[in-house]
Amino acid sequence: MQITLKDIAQQSGYSITTVSRALTGYSDVNAETRQHIQDIATALGYQPNLLARQFRNQRTYTLGLIIPAHDQTFSTGFYSQLMLGIGDAASLEHYDLLISAQAPGEDEMIAYRRIVAGNRVDGMIIARTRRNDERILYLQGRGHPFVVSGRGAPGEPSDYPYIDVDSQMAICTIVQHFVELGHRHIGLILPPEEIAFTGFRHEGYCEGLAAAGIPYRPEYVINGDLWWSGGYECTETLLDDYPMLSAIIACNDLMALGAMNAIQERGLQVGADIAVAGFDDITAAEYAYPPLTTIHQPIYEIGQMLVKLLISIISGATPTETQVLIPSTLMVRASSGIQRI
């Protein structure tokens, strides 16, 4: 079934060595010999045994990505967009992707050790960084090539190659936008504190308020999980306790959609009564009713950049820019409502 160099060697009368050299484009081989060997290889339908080749070369031309399993956010567009960018770029560079789905925790680290120390990939891509991220520490410790989508929490070193959006500035922009529309009481729904970007988004919120001279009220800020239900429940709590809130910023679109539902179930109108903004600009944001004001990140492009950066590191290059902050864009839609007063 499997055609090997040996078969071609026998057929052609040359040695395995010469066959190998002829087929891999090595220079020191007679043109006719090469042609002859190549013809036989095509005739037999030779495909190199990549397992053998990778094993021999200790090079896999494969990038690894461990996605948080059961993480419903995967299905929301963020991960799929990122993966699409990663996949397309990897394909262009002739790399494959090795993907393992593992919920954060012990099994996740086992998967990292298995895949990394088991030599299954040339480099790893880490997404959705966490506070004090064990995965990053592990890869740094081993000196294994990796790049990161996101970065450490505020105050952490982040001394590794990453690409992130400036979410502090982004949230600050939303706050300014709401302030310009006349809002003074703005709620904030943050993700859990172990997510690395939570701190940046919190700071952006504070920064925006400060710039507008609005006092920061910690009771307007609440943590929930990054899923629709998180947004829904946090909004219930916020509106129960602080009915004076006229705007709510959620830290991703899914939470924002949950927030919109909670608002609508109270008989209030999103936009007119309470303005809502999200983060990510997933497909559903545009098609939601009302369409959701949100921060657009170029996720697909970030995926591409991650791959290029990682491959250049694997190839031993010293990329000049290894820590990139991407600007994001505020997409103003109907959930912002209109100018007040």
Place this chain on the structure above:
Amino acid sequence: MQITLKDIAQQSGYSITTVSRALTGYSDVNAETRQHIQDIATALGYQPNLLARQFRNQRTYTLGLIIPAHDQTFSTGFYSQLMLGIGDAASLEHYDLLISAQAPGEDEMIAYRRIVAGNRVDGMIIARTRRNDERILYLQGRGHPFVVSGRGAPGEPSDYPYIDVDSQMAICTIVQHFVELGHRHIGLILPPEEIAFTGFRHEGYCEGLAAAGIPYRPEYVINGDLWWSGGYECTETLLDDYPMLSAIIACNDLMALGAMNAIQERGLQVGADIAVAGFDDITAAEYAYPPLTTIHQPIYEIGQMLVKLLISIISGATPTETQVLIPSTLMVRASSGIQRI
């Protein structure tokens, strides 16, 4: 850097063979010896070189999936849902995923040959079948384990393991639903003819009309690409030529969302003036305005089933059910409008 069996052998004083046997749980090894060896292995942080192991065993514990690159439908939720189901199930069975993004065409087949004949995976998963699918022919020809999401077009053999939804019945159900609401002029937006399920959905449409005694009008049926713009443009064409249409069925949700926009841009109301239905039940369908009537398929579960089926085939089992048709559910939402007359 890399710890091998050799290192443990030296440390422990045993041979490589014994070390190997001790660590892989082979029975014929002294309990104390095993303990001793295991202790040293943990101390050294031994991780088996999977490349070597896979090469030696010709077994990768990896499933392959080649996704149509640049296929924007990937980002709409269908593929990501499928992949999530596949990834979670694979992880439970201790399999990894090898993914390559390749646009349909020559490069795609090259990737199949490289990955399959290159021994990189134990089995392949094929999604979104096409008429006369070259990928399936290739895998059948090689006798390589694979499973398929979808199946051959009507009339094609489909003599391979697959899991598909009964989309003929599903579209028929939508037609009946619209007929019950009083519609007589129902447009249909089909995907390109090379997609295998196009025929089934077309037949379901005819079947539904026939059951209601409504004559089939081929001019009400149009093909467009499976993307938002496809739905938009087809709807423009249909409404320009046949203003008597009061309902439009699109063959996926994204096309349906495009159709809704085209309708709204004409100053018409979706639901009230023209009813719209889609297929897939992606997240955006529920959050669209108005929420979209569509066919819900259990995509995540299909992904899980595919993996279980494939692994049982790889393991040499003879699964009883290898050709599964999954029922789907009609989700009636506001885009259906209300009863007419």
Place this chain on the structure above:
DNA sequence: TTGTAAGCGTTATCAC
């Protein structure tokens, strides 16, 4: 119970 040795398919080193 443990060790020796062969081999998976490929590439690199060194001769000729």
Place this chain on the structure above:
DNA sequence: GTGATAACGCTTACAA
């Protein structure tokens, strides 16, 4: 320009 040979790390007859 070409060929023997060794080696990558692991598993598995077969021998002891």
